[in-house]
Amino acid sequence: MRNPFGLIYVVLRGGRHRVPLTVADIYATLESPPNPRQRDAIELLDGPLRIIAGPGSGKTHALVVRTLNLVCCRGIPPGRIVLVTFTERAARELQDRIRLYANRLPGVPKQLAELNVGTIHWFCGVVLRRHHPTLRRYEPLDALGQKLFIHRRLNEICEDLRPGGQYLGRWRSKSSGVQGLAAWLTKITEETITSAQLRASGDPFLDMLATAYERYRTALTESGYLDFSAILRELYDLLVNDHAALQTAQAEYSHFMIDEYQDTNYVQEEVLLRLAAPNYNIAVVGDDDQSLYRFRGATVRNILEFGDRLRALGRQSRTVPLEVNYRSHPLVIQAYRDFMSDCNWVAEGNPFRAAHDVVPDPTKQFGNYAAAVGLSGTPAALADLVQLLIQRRAVQDASQVALLFYSVASDGRETITALRQRGIECYAPRAGRFLDHEEVRHAVGVLWAIGGFSDDDPERPVSGPVSETCDWASTCLAHLRRHAQAADLSAWLDARRRDIDALQRGQDISASLLDLLYQALRYDPLRTVLGDPIAATNLGYLTSLLRVFQQQFGFHVIHGGNKQYLPWALWTSFFYLLHSTGVDDVEKEESAPLGMVQVMTIHQAKGLEFPVVVVGSIDRTARASKEIDQLLGPLYPRGAFEPTQRVTEFDWRRLFYVGFSRAQHLLITYSDGAPYRFFRPMLQRLPRCGGVNWDDIVRLVPREPIVPPKQKPILSLTGHINVYRRCTRQYEFFNEDGFAPSFAAQVFFGTVVHQTIEDIHRHVLDGRPEPLEEALIDQYFQRNSELLRRRGIHPLAPNQREEAKAHVLRYFNANRDRLRNVIDTEVEVMLEQDRYVLDGRVDLIRSDDGALEMVDFKAQRRLDQGAEFDAYSDQLALYWHLLEERYGKRPDRAILYYTGEEQVDQARVMVDLSRADIRDVVQRFDGTAQLILARQFELRHYPPRDTCRACDFKHYCRRAEADVGH
Ligand code: SF4
Known part of the structure; x- marks a missing residue:
């Protein structure tokens, strides 16, 4: 806590919190009590813990209850708890389950929405933005963005590194060069390898790669972008090299839960363990048998060697295995257990599989039918079988049948065609179509x-x-x-x-x-x-x-x-x-549309379950990416791990283990050619499709109910409510359909003023040593302008640019004596409501003469009245409500600060907000939120002409076009 008003800061960050519940109170609200191992996973809150969670073992359930135990019984403020997982989809499921369970409990704090639940990249991005002195405004690049970035700069990165006319002497086409280079650069970043190490290796390819890597990282930083691995690497470098930043970041979080730990990589583990130090209240959760992402840099080593790693840090960790499977029929479990046992997991004297088992739920009765069968035949034969299961109501809906392939595009197309020929539609959003x-x-x-x-x-x-x-x-x-x-x-x-x-x-x-x-x-x-x-x-x-x-x-x-x-x-x-x-479809919904068979890759099926699962691709030749590990392995901080000659079998078995274990009631293995050798012993044990009694199967397979997904949207005043109030049609296009605003419609002026004022406040809060003078502020301003320009936001004319800078400097010069009173800036506040999460961002909180002030900046001349002023006033009222509800502390003053005014007394406008005003604004917000949730987007009347003029859809909205005189 570096600011002089630490006490108020602690009040704000820690918040009001009650500790009214015991863990037994939570258990009493659950449909079924946790088993003894799950209780350990829920109740062992202190120190390092490894939870080995087999498929269907109630891992998500345990994580959700553990989180509520921390919040409701331990009294840990939600904002200090980190719960990260591998995909956004899994993170949303965790959030939904936490809310669902929390709704059954009395006294759960409203700031539950401030739990840090998300992907590892998201969380590390939050920490980086908060603590890095210069990377606060980087733009993340996803996998496609990274490839486009490399594609555009491929010549710049490796034009002179093309022996034989190929890219780095390795890739013939530009497309394969981009894909290949992206994989190598990512691995170098994730293993924290330096270009000096690459050069010292003596390998000519790695020597070229060192130059390409340096050029790529420089180009990224100069453009204001970071790819996912670079986010982690930058944070790692920050935590290693800046002790003060490390300590501040450590102080913000107290308990960590890392889901899917078997798919983390080296730099992720390093970052998370550094943040969890010195207490190491960190629970890692995963299953080494389900480690799938070696090709993305993941290493199963993290979960297998977690105990050794913690021991080296001076801490003893505990392991809790979750072995009871609540998902699958015992014959399905037996099929995939035996499939894993067919492999010798010991190589060169070392075991590469943790000691754990999977056992069926002992409290459940299962039907006596062939729950795991092998089908060998054509796509038409498979389509006939799926048709039979749907027509004879073995499932409630076609979407409860999932076809899993290694690659949908290459292995699943014929089956999709055969199904469509039988009138069965398929949902295959990852087919690249x-x-x-x-x-x-x-x-x-x-x-x-x-x-x-x-x-x-x-x-x-x-x-x-x-x-x-x-x-x-x-x-x-x-x-x-x-x-x-x-x-x-x-x-x-x-x-x-x-x-x-x-x-x-x-x-x-x-x-x-x-x-x-x-x-x-x-x-x-x-x-x-x-x-x-x-x-x-x-x-x-x-x-x-x-x-x-x-x-x-x-x-x-x-x-x-x-x-x-x-x-x-x-x-x-x-x-x-x-x-x-190929480009995959947009997946807007959390579940497949009803009436359509789901077709997806095995990777995509991770974390999901389906009543009926068909696993194909078992006739495919097994391959695993080994080249990168072979060449770079000696440079990894921990060296190479699994023996190269065993990697293919290990990876292939783990992949198909994930596929097989998705099945609840019926597993069908499918091949239309000779099965690959890894599968032959398993298939010899399974009954063949033609030899089982399908009447029995159809009669005895339990019908699972269809559960609609429940998501709570996050709604903010500026990003949702005001957009909706401005124009319901515009809201639908941009917020629902995902249209991207054109750059011409974006505003540079206000953004650069806001960002530079935030930099001033951050400079003070971080206690940076450089004197805060106009020259430094000018640097901040230039950097922000340049980043906005590089991102394609319409740059300002020179006179507007000078005017924007004048706004910033006027604020600085008029308030430099008050800067030491800054408590926090860009404070995000979230509150749980029944059907949505209310989100707001307060520009500045400061203390003035002992009073708590909330400030919102407007880069314009002063307004005292009118519709625009009323909207600003509503915004302050809502933030007032959020702060009071969230922290139990009422701000004393609400200020609008107009940076366009010369005199500070003209710039500051204190807005009077009565309790009735605030109540009214909150009610109106809720009324609009309910309309959004009810998807009421019909345009009842056109907005003012200026709104349409500035809207990308003015050409589409012909009535508006006529009104605005185009
Ligand atoms: S042009 Fe006007 S009416 Fe049409 S979407 Fe935009 S704001 Fe709404």
């Missing part, structure tokens, strides 16, 4: 018409994979032009193309590609498809991809200077990468 949707192809046609190669362009690639992408886009346009209703759109596209072709240097069309795509929405057939929610979501996702393109390739406006590069960037880089690797 997003670009095949009709509306997406229409939009691609629009982009090709505007920014594609012309037919007679000598630059257009005519052979090789890039030409296939161009041909595909050209076909999309031809298809669009043939559409019965596309005449107007076709003419409009031709006119836009002529505009672009006619551009001279120094001229522009005042629009980006994204703007033009939004303009095209006024015409059929695109216009009509917006009425279909799935099609609208697909178009929305395409706009978000296009926005990534514009950010990464710098095409913010099409002008005479960049128009000739547009086709190259768009089709030989961006769309080529998407088209050649």
